[in-house]
Amino acid sequence: MSASAVHSLWTMAADPIDKIDAPKIEYGQLSPMLIVIGAAVIGVLIEAFVPRKTRYHVQLFVSVVALVAAFAAVVGLAARGFGTTKAHIAAMGAIAVDGPALFLQGTILLAGLVAIFTFAERRLDPEAHGNRVDSFAAQAGSVPGSEGERAATKAGFTTTEVFPLALFAIGGMLVFPAANDLLTLFIALEVFSLPLYLLCALARRKRLMSQEAAVKYFLLGAFASAFTLFGIALLYGYAGSVSYATIANVVEGNVKTIDPALADTMGNDALLLIGVAMVVMGLLFKVGAVPFHMWTPDVYQGAPTPVTGFMAAATKVAAFGALLRLLYVVLPGLRWDWRPVMWGVAIVTMLVGAIVAITQTDIKRLLAYSSIAHAGFILAGVIATTPDGVSSVLFYLAAYSFVTIGAFAVVTLVRDAGGEATHLSKWAGLGRRSPLVAAVFAVFLLAFAGIPLTSGFTGKFAVFKAAADGGAGALVVIGVLSSAIAAFFYIRVIVLMFFSEPKADGPTVAVPSPLTMTAIGVGVAVTLVLGVAPQYFLDLAGQAGVFVR
Amino acid sequence: MNPVNYLYLASLLFAIGATGVLIRRNAIVVFMCIELMLNACNLALVAFSRMHGNLDGQIIAFFTMVVAAAEVVVGLAIIVSLFRSRHSASVDDASLMKL
Numbered sequence: 001m002s003a004s005a006v007h008s009l010w011t012m013a014a015d016p017i018d019k020i021d022a023p024k025i026e027y028g029q030l031s032p033m034l035i036v037i038g039a040a041v042i043g044v045l046i047e048a049f050v051p052r053k054t055r056y057h058v059q060l061f062v063s064v065v066a067l068v069a070a071f072a073a074v075v076g077l078a079a080r081g082f083g084t085t086k087a088h089i090a091a092m093g094a095i096a097v098d099g100p101a102l103f104l105q106g107t108i109l110l111a112g113l114v115a116i117f118t119f120a121e122r123r124l125d126p127e128a129h130g131n132r133v134d135s136f137a138a139q140a141g142s143v144p145g146s147e148g149e150r151a152a153t154k155a156g157f158t159t160t161e162v163f164p165l166a167l168f169a170i171g172g173m174l175v176f177p178a179a180n181d182l183l184t185l186f187i188a189l190e191v192f193s194l195p196l197y198l199l200c201a202l203a204r205r206k207r208l209m210s211q212e213a214a215v216k217y218f219l220l221g222a223f224a225s226a227f228t229l230f231g232i233a234l235l236y237g238y239a240g241s242v243s244y245a246t247i248a249n250v251v252e253g254n255v256k257t258i259d260p261a262l263a264d265t266m267g268n269d270a271l272l273l274i275g276v277a278m279v280v281m282g283l284l285f286k287v288g289a290v291p292f293h294m295w296t297p298d299v300y301q302g303a304p305t306p307v308t309g310f311m312a313a314a315t316k317v318a319a320f321g322a323l324l325r326l327l328y329v330v331l332p333g334l335r336w337d338w339r340p341v342m343w344g345v346a347i348v349t350m351l352v353g354a355i356v357a358i359t360q361t362d363i364k365r366l367l368a369y370s371s372i373a374h375a376g377f378i379l380a381g382v383i384a385t386t387p388d389g390v391s392s393v394l395f396y397l398a399a400y401s402f403v404t405i406g407a408f409a410v411v412t413l414v415r416d417a418g419g420e421a422t423h424l425s426k427w428a429g430l431g432r433r434s435p436l437v438a439a440v441f442a443v444f445l446l447a448f449a450g451i452p453l454t455s456g457f458t459g460k461f462a463v464f465k466a467a468a469d470g471g472a473g474a475l476v477v478i479g480v481l482s483s484a485i486a487a488f489f490y491i492r493v494i495v496l497m498f499f500s501e502p503k504a505d506g507p508t509v510a511v512p513s514p515l516t517m518t519a520i521g522v523g524v525a526v527t528l529v530l531g532v533a534p535q536y537f538l539d540l541a542g543q544a545g546v547f548v549r
Numbered sequence: 550m551n552p553v554n555y556l557y558l559a560s561l562l563f564a565i566g567a568t569g570v571l572i573r574r575n576a577i578v579v580f581m582c583i584e585l586m587l588n589a590c591n592l593a594l595v596a597f598s599r600m601h602g603n604l605d606g607q608i609i610a611f612f613t614m615v616v617a618a619a620e621v622v623v624g625l626a627i628i629v630s631l632f633r634s635r636h637s638a639s640v641d642d643a644s645l646m647k648l
Contacts, residue, residue, distance in 0.1 A: 144634045183609050190616045194623045201627050211631045212643040218627050219579055219640065222620055223570050226586035229613060230563055233590050236606055237556070237597035266601070298646045 026090040029077060029097045032070040032105055033178075037171035039066030043164030052157070059163035060120045066167060067116065070174075071109040078102045078544075087548040093243050094184045096325070099544030101178035103394050104321040108177075108314050111401040112170040114522050115310035117515040118409050119162055124510045125204065125419070131156035135304045135412065136202045137210075144207040159202055165195040166310065173314050177321020180329075182232040182242040182279070185322060189228065189282070192318065193221050196311055203304040205419030213302025220295045224285035231278025238271040244330045245549055252333035276331060276338065283326065286319035287375045290349040297360075300368035305420060308364060309408030312371050313401035320378055320397055324390060327382065329547050335385055342383050346475060350376030350482040358489050363411055363422045366489065367404075370448055373486050374400055380479050381463030384470030391545035392462035395538055399447075399455035399530045406523020407444040409516050413437055414507050421507035427493065429502025434509040438497045440524055447527045449490040450483050455530030462538065555596035562589035576628045576638045587617045 027034065039062055050058050077097065080086065087098035095101075122132040136159040139152035172192025179185040201214030236242050239250040249255055250267060285292040300308045331338060353373025360366040378400075381393040414421050414430065414437070421427070431438035447456035460483065464476045512520075530537055562585060569582030591610040598606025632638045 141630065183605075183612060186609075187612060187616065190619065194619055197623055197627060201630060208634055209645050211627070211634060212645055214627045215576060215631050215640070215643060218624055219570075219576065219583070222580070222583045222624065223567075223586075226563075226566070226583055226590065229587060229590040230593065232609070233559075233593040233597060233606070236594060236609070237600070240597075240601040240603065240605075242605055242609065301646050 023092045025092070026097075029082065029090045030095060031073040032077075032109070033095075033171055033174045035066055035070040035073060036109075036167055036174060039063065040164045040167035040171055043167055047161055047164065055160045056120075056122075056158060059160045060116070063116050063163045063167055064113065067109050067113040067170070071106060071113070074102055074106045074109060078106070083544050084546070087546070089180050089245075089548060093245075094181055095175065095178045096180040096548050097178065098548035099546050100321060100324060100390060100394060103541060103544035104177040104317055104397065105174045107394075107398045107401060108170060108173045108317050111313045111317065111405060112166065112173075112310070114402065114405050114519045115306065115314065116163070116166060117519045118306035118309060118405065118412065119166060121306070121412070121513055121516045123513045124412055124415065124516075129154045129156065131158075133204060134158060135204055135306050136162050137204050137207060140202050144211075162199060162202060162307075165199055168192075169195040169199070169310075170314065173318035176318040177325060179322060179325070180244050182235060182244075182247075185279075185326075186225070186229055186232055188322075189225055189286070192315070193225065193286075196307075196315070197221065199307045199311075200299060200303040202307070203302070206302070209302040210304065211302075213299045216302075217295055217299040221285070224282045224292065227278045228282030231275045231280075231282065234271045234275030235279065238266065238268060238275060240266055244325070248330045248333065248549065251331060272334070273337065276334065277341075279326065280323070280338070283319055283323045284345065287316055287323065287378075288372050289345050289375045289379060290352045290372065291345075293349070293352070293372045293375075296372055297365045297368040300371070301362060301364045301422070305364065305408050305412045308367075309405040312367070312408065313404040316371070316375065316378075316404075317397045317401055320382070320393060324382060324393060325547060328385070328390065329549050332385070339383060339385065342379060343472070343475060346376050346379035346383060347478050348376075349373070349379060350479055351485075354482040354485040357486065360489075361424050363424055363427065363493075364408075366424070366493070367407060367411075370486065370490075371404065373482060374448070376482070377460060377463055377479055380467040380472065380475050383472050383475065384463075384466040386466060386470045387545050388466040388542075389463075389470055390547070391538070391541040392459075392466040394544055395530075395534075395541040396459035396463050398537070398541070399459040399526070402523045402526040403444050403447045403455060406520050406527070407441065407448070409519045409523065410437060410441045410444065412516065413510050413512060415510050416505075416507040424493065424496065426503075426507050428496050428500040429506065430509075431498035432502050433506065437509050440520060442494045442497065443524055443527060445490040445494055447531070449487040451487075453528070453531045455527045455534070458530055458534040458538070552596050552599050555599075556593055559589045559593035559596065562586075562592065574639050574641050576631070576640050579640060580624050580628065584617060584621070587613055587620075 046058050082097045083099040083102045090097050122134045125133045138157045140159055142148040142152050169192045172188045175188035179188050197218040200217050201211050203210030239247040288296040350373055353369050357366055357369035378396050381389050447454035450456040450460040468476045566582045566586035570579050573579050591613050594606040594610045
């Protein structure tokens with residue numbers, strides 16, 4: 001018997017393995033994300049191979065080029081109609097390329113670019129041993145106040161890793177509002193959160209506070225993302241798939257034939273409701289809505305101020321984008337269940353943000369509570385469940401992000417011997433000492449308060465109008481009331497700056513480089529343009545307000 | 550055995566992890582409890598994958614493992630730097646910023 005014949009006694013020929021089709025990836029349509037994440041990887045290589053002296057310039061150059069190129073790619077995609085008529089789902093169902101995604105990606109990229117400018121600022125702190133220093137620790141690994149830290153400062157080390165970290169965060173944020181299945185959503189959430197945890201820990205001054213903020217942000221953020229993941233698991237059990245379209249079909253009861261063996265899970269409403277609650281909880285944590293807001297004031301206060309500005313603006317844009325897509329694409333069939341809950345969340349968010357802000361004495365904590373109140377206003381637009389609701393939220397996010405980055409950039413300028421003078425009492429009489437800085441900050445505060453002729457007014461008007469049309473009139477009344485409460489503490493800061501006597505040992509205002517000036521200038525320009533002539537941008541947001549499914 | 554039992558086990562592990570996060574005071578232990586929650590998610594995903602007869606859940610479980618590893622890298626770096634500057638990893642001691 002031949003060898004093969006013996007072999008055939010106990011084996012048989014298997015069917016030839018079917019060919020596995022290579023996945024079809026539309027690289028062109030994913031180019032904004034690919035450019036940013038590619039540049040972040042290049043940034044890591046720069047840290048490894050470029051000499052320390054030139055790293056700062058190379059990193060800054062690579063980051064700015066990448067963000068501008070990615071923004072150009074977004075504009076190109078929008079111009080080719082991917083935002084409106086050609087909107088579709090790319091990368092085998094993982095990423096949506098549609099109006100809201102492109103609009104929010106453009107916003108995140110511009111906000112990220114402006115934030116990178118504030119990251120790169122090196123003229124605010126006095127020079128240390130003849131080296132210009134930025135807002136970040138000389139060497140993050142050194143113990144605060146130790147010999148190692150002094151040696152690192154003396155040697156002129158700077159943490160140029162902040163540039164690739166920021167790019168990774170921006171890359172995750174670009175994917176987050178475009179994610180079209182729950183797995184992509186979760187991975188994007190982690191990709192933008194992990195770099196932010198690290199960035200929070202890197203302050204040059206007040207390092208203990210900065211590290212404390214990072215630990216709090218990390219532990220609470222990881223806790224929240226564990227909830228998100230369990231929610232994802234339950235939704236997967238409910239629908240048998242993590243793709244948004246499939247889950248939406250099961251939610252709406254369009255799937256007729258349910259396998260009897262799956263009677264316990266598929267279409268089980270308990271899984272759906274608990275799963276949705278847990279996923280939404282994770283997203284509300286990221287936007288800083290009450291009752292998941294506890295981390296916001298501490299992290300905003302402890303993090304280096306440029307990082308705070310970046311985080312406050314870009315995270316909110318990305319997280320609201322993901323929340324909108326989840327509620328509008330996956331769960332419209334469940335809106336009678338989620339709308340009442342979101343009503344409650346929006347109301348407490350607006351009220352708690354506005355009322356607690358009154359008692360704050362630190363400018364960064366004040367802005368943190370103000371950002372909580374703004375999350376409540378944006379939620380009012382989310383609750384509308386109308387096309388106007390989507391476009392008003394898009395507009396509000398774009399307007400709000402530039403004001404926020406500008407306001408935090410102004411906070412970096414007001415300094416005393418210990419670094420930034422963030423206590424409100426130090427800001428007394430700032431208008432007498434440096435009228436320009438105080439006037440710019442007053443513009444930002446008026447925009448936060450929603451005074452007409454600023455972007456804040458247009459945005460608030462848009463979301464409240466959408467909410468009222470969507471049948472949430474009572475919510476609008478509470479929103480206007482809490483805007484009035486919030487206006488009180490914004491105006492109080494303006495009064496403090498302009499109508500009180502400057503103290504003898506008050507802070508000085510540093511003269512920034514063109515980088516920070518650009519950030520503040522862009523903030524003021526966007527605030528005024530969106531306030532005075534918003535029509536073009538409202539139309540843009542209106543056209544972008546249709547999700548692909 | 551009925552795969553639903555694995556879901557009960559996963560929920561139980563998740564609840565134990567969440568309770569640990571809320572009541573333990575050492576940052577490292579809190580972090581281990583978060584990892585326990587992630588592993589509970591993995592168990593639930595794999596159980597659902599078995600029930601539905603498709604592989605999505607198992608693939609997500611692999612992604613979760615990678616995410617958990619990345620989280621360990623970042624989290625331990627932050628917690629160790631906090632420990633080195635304070636000589637304590639207690640989350641109660643870290644209270645510079647209170648109203």
